[in-house]
């Protein structure tokens with residue numbers, strides 16, 4: 001089973017992951033960091049400001065898990081904007097070395113293939129940060145996603161659009177489609193770090209970590225990976 005670490009606060013959980021990432025970057029300046037969006041990884045990004053102080057990050061590469069399709073990249077809630085605002089700018093990463101899947105309609109036909117090729121070209125992801133959706137999704141791999149899937153376009157479920165409506169002016173503004181790293185893509189990262197905070201994630205977390213390995217719970221794919229760390233607070237751990 002995955003190593004499960006229960007931390008008293010989100011800030012302490014974030015600091016733990018940030019220290020692990022900083023260690024990785026010190027050992028390998030070309031470290032490849034797998035980035036996640038949503039509210040869950042924010043304490044990690046916050047803590048990284050201190051953990052990376054004085055560390056050379058000029059060669060670090062980053063790959064985000066997913067992006068909305070058809071949303072203007074300049075929209076404040078596009079994952080390109082979120083990653084720029086929360087990660088690239090505050091940590092001083094080289095924007096040219098941090099990629100987010102290309103959700104523009106004009107290039108969507110080949111965007112998945114190109115993204116997987118870029119990850120491969122960078123030597124693969126060293127540490128992938130993951131959150132989990134209340135329906136068990138990781139990245140935007142909704143229930144039913146194949147464990148062998150690669151980066152591709154998916155339709156968001158009603159529940160995910162509902163969950164993410166808080167980031168938009170109205171629920172109708174939440175895009176219908178996304179482009180997400182596949183479960184197969186995510187499983188190729190060398191270390192998976194799954195974070196979950198709050199009682200609302202308890203059921204999805206328990207299903208992913210301890211339930212049957214099934215496409216109905218995409219997060220359960222982590223059980224197939226040899227190096228997984230699950231970092232949670234008491235509330236998210238309450239159904240383990």
Ligand code: GLP
Nearest residue numbers: 037038039040131132133139140
């Ligand atoms: C979002 C993202 C996921 C994220 C999840 C949980 O829709 N695509 O990568 O892990 O849903 O979001 P949050 O961390 O805000 O609860």
